[in-house]
Amino acid sequence: MQRMALTPDEIERYKRHLVLREVGGQGQQKIKAARVLVVGAGGLGSPLLMYLAAAGVGTIGIVDDDRVSLDNLQRQIVHDTPHIGVAKVASARETLARLNPQVEIEMHDRRIDAKNALGMIGRYDIVADGSDNFATRYLVSDACYIAKRTLVFAAVGPFDGYVTTFKPHATGPDGQPYPSYRCLFPEPPPPGTVANCAEVGVLGAAVGVIGTLQATEVLKEILGVGEGLAGRLVLYDARSARFNEIKITWDPANPLSGRAPTIQDLSIHAGPQHGAVCVA
Numbered sequence: 001m002q003r004m005a006l007t008p009d010e011i012e013r014y015k016r017h018l019v020l021r022e023v024g025g026q027g028q029q030k031i032k033a034a035r036v037l038v039v040g041a042g043g044l045g046s047p048l049l050m051y052l053a054a055a056g057v058g059t060i061g062i063v064d065d066d067r068v069s070l071d072n073l074q075r076q077i078v079h080d081t082p083h084i085g086v087a088k089v090a091s092a093r094e095t096l097a098r099l100n101p102q103v104e105i106e107m108h109d110r111r112i113d114a115k116n117a118l119g120m121i122g123r124y125d126i127v128a129d130g131s132d133n134f135a136t137r138y139l140v141s142d143a144c145y146i147a148k149r150t151l152v153f154a155a156v157g158p159f160d161g162y163v164t165t166f167k168p169h170a171t172g173p174d175g176q177p178y179p180s181y182r183c184l185f186p187e188p189p190p191p192g193t194v195a196n197c198a199e200v201g202v203l204g205a206a207v208g209v210i211g212t213l214q215a216t217e218v219l220k221e222i223l224g225v226g227e228g229l230a231g232r233l234v235l236y237d238a239r240s241a242r243f244n245e246i247k248i249t250w251d252p253a254n255p256l257s258g259r260a261p262t263i264q265d266l267s268i269h270a271g272p273q274h275g276a277v278c279v280a
Contacts, residue, residue, distance in 0.1 A: 004029050004032045004033045004058065005029065006025065006028060006029060006032065007102075009102070010028075010032070010056065010102060013056070013100070013102070014028050014055075014056055017031075017055070017056075022223065022225040022226070023223060023225075027223045027225075028056060030222055030223060030224075031055055031056050031057055031058070031219065031222055031223070032056055032057075032058045033058055034057050034058055034059070034125055034126070034222045035057075035058065035059040035060075035061070035123065035124045035125045035126075036052055036057050036059070036060055036061070036124060036125065036126050036127070036128060036218060036222075037060075037061040037062075037063065037120065037121060037123075037124035037126070037127045037128070038052070038060060038061065038062050038063070038127075038128050038130060039063050039064075039112060039127065039128065039129045039130055039131050039136065039140055040063070040064055040129070040130035040131045040132075040136075041062050041064040041066075041076070041078060041079075041088040041089060041091075041092040041130075042064070042066075042072065042075075042076050042088070042130060042132070043075040043076050043130070043156065043202065043204065043207035043208075043211065044130030044154050044156065044207060044210060044211040044214060045062070045064070045076075045078065045092070045128075045130040045211065046075070046076045046077045046078035046079070046092075046208075046211060047077065047078075047208045047211035047212045047215060048128055048130060048211045048212075048214050048215045048218070049062065049078055049092055049096060050077070050078055050095070050096065050099060051212060051215035051216075051219075052215055052218060052219070053096040053099050053100045053103045053105075054099055054100060055215075055219055056100065056102065056103065057103060057218075057219075057222070058103065058104060059103075059104045059105075059106060059124075060096070060103060060104070060105055060106070061105075061106040061107075061108060061120070061123070061124055062088075062089045062092055062093070062105065062106070062107055062108065063089075063108035063110070063112050063120065064087075064088045064089050064092075064108075064109070065087075065109060065110050065111045066087075066088050067085055067086060067087055067088065068083045068084050068085065068086050068087075068088055068091050069084060069085075070084055074204045075202065075204030075205075075207045075208070077208070078091070078092045078095050078096070079091045079092065079095070080095075087107075087109050089107040089108065089109045090107065090109070092105075093105040093107055108120060112136065112139065112140065113139070113269070113270075114139065114266040114267065114269040114270045115270075117139055117140065117143040117266060117269075118143050118146060118147055118266065121140075121143050121144060121147045121149055122147045122149070124149065125149070125150075125222070126149065126150050126151075126152065126218055126221055126222065127140065127144050127149050127150070127151045127152070128151075128152045128153075128154075128214055128215075128218050129141075129151060129152070129153045129154070130154060130211065130214070132155070132156070132196055133196070134188035134189065134194075135188070135269070137153070137155075137181065138181065138182075138188060138269070139266065139269045141153070141166060141180060141181035141182065141256075142182075142256055142263060142266060142268075142269070143266060144166065145166075145168050145169060145180055145256055145257055146265070146266070148169040149169075150165065150166070150167040150221055151165070151166040151167070151181075152164075152165050152166075152214055152217045152218050152221065152229075153165070153166055153181065153214075154210050154211065154213070154214040155210075156202060156206065156207050156210050157200075157202070158200050158201055158202050158203065158206075159203050159206055159237065159238040159239045160206065160235065160236060160237045160238060160239075161206060161207065161209070161210035161235075161236050162210070162233055162234060162235045162236065163210055163213045163214050163217060163229065163233075163234050163236075164184075164229045164230075164232060164233045164234065164248065165217055165221065165228050165229040165230045166178070166179065166180055166181055166230065167230050168180035168183075168250070168256070168257040169257075170230075172230065172231060176249070176250045177250045177257055178230040178231055178250065179230075179231060179248045179249055179250045179251065180250075180254060180256050180257045182251070182254040182255060182256045182257070183248060183249070183250055183251040183254050183257070184233070184248055186251070186254055186255070203238060205238075206236070206238040209236055209238070210236060213234065213236070217229055231247065231248050231249065232245055232246070232247060232248065233245065233246040233247075233248050
């Protein structure tokens with residue numbers, strides 16, 4: 001990512017970043033030069049998008065083919081009542097433009113699928129997945145591996161959620177590749193065995209916690225500061241107000257990034273069951 005000079009207005013806007021030793025002027029220039037693709041402008045995407053825009057991420061892409069509905073507004077805070085029926089990418093762009101007009105928003109009002117995923121993802125430095133269906137998660141994860149892009153991933157349940165970072169194209173301190181999504185979940189569960197938030201409900205504020213953690217990890221990856229979540233899965237339980245951590249390791253037998261991979265391209269994602277962008 002190429003550094004970009006800050007304007008006087010940006011220096012004033014980001015001065016709380018500029019006085020941070022871990023950010024400073026050079027770090028803020030990295031944030032300004034960064035390009036981040038957010039998959040889904042829903043419950044996770046809402047705080048994620050708002051904090052990335054507020055932080056000054058120079059270019060934010062949003063991919064979502066859905067429209068704002070009244071039942072979204074309990075948790076999808078990037079949208080509001082006057083935007084019911086409006087495309088989510090357009091609604092989010094208006095909110096982010098009011099928050100920070102210096103950030104460029106690229107709208108992808110379409111489904112991400114096997115045909116467009118690599119071309120779309122390849123235009124960005126980092127991808128953040130806020131979808132809530134397995135077809136999209138596997139597609140995005142596989143495409144990020146093939147395109148060698150870091151993926152900051154999050155998912156939520158009714159009162160809980162988890163976040164991690166996948167960069168299996170890179171190696172960790174132990175010399176082994178970092179794990180991929182398929183190291184954690186080798187295959188998707190059978191259809192109908194995992195209920196979505198429309199069926200079981202979800203606490204809106206808990207979704208916001210996870211989306212905010214996701215934004216934090218994206219910014220850490222841009223800045224190269226702190227300890228990232230590659231190889232670590234952080235879990236949050238809102239009912240007990242507790243965080244826990246699980247270590248994730250590379251699975252040499254996984255079909256994407258293992259020793260004998262069987263997934264070489266995105267052809268396994270072709271078909272009517274793939275390519276949706278459903279969001280929490």
